[in-house]
Amino acid sequence: MLIREATVDDWSAIWPFFREIVAAGETFTYPLDLGQEEGRGWWLLPAPNRTVVAVADDGTILGTAKMNNNQMGNGSHVASASYMVDPAHSGRGVGRALCEYTIEWARTTGFRSMQFNAVVETNETAVRLYRKLGFEVLGTVPEGFRSPAKGYVGLHIMHRPL
DSSP states (O other), X not given: OEEEEOOGGGHHHHHHHHHHHHHHTSSOXXXXXXXXXXXXXXXXXXXXXXXXXXXXXXXXXXXXXXXEESSXXXXXXXXXXXXXXXXXXXXXXXXXXXXXXXXXXXXXXXOSEEEEEEEETTOHHHHHHHHHTTOEEEEEEEEEEEETXXXXXXXXXXXXXX
């Protein structure tokens, strides 16, 4: 698997699984009916932020990550990232590879830590992965997320030093 910079041309391969994940409403705080053009603007970030794709040997895009400052100004020394793995390729280490890649990007770019502001507590696969990679739950917003399947659930704030 190769992780490389995403291009505008990659969006046509990202969009189908992006749409599926967002429409399911279980892991992102995005509108369930987010349109393709708006989604592209939210996901394909301009420099100095970055968006990458994980690509199989045959060229198939397996997943994607976006990396950015968590806050602006005096909070800009903390990085953040978001990840989407095509459900057809889940359980193969794509999410872990993308997460490790973003941690290294943040470290080498000079960020002091990485923080995720909205990790749905019922997204147990992601929470488990982030914990394995050194993230801790700093707090949970009770009923901060409305899951279509599970109702109101907590939204974790997760953090790790770099």
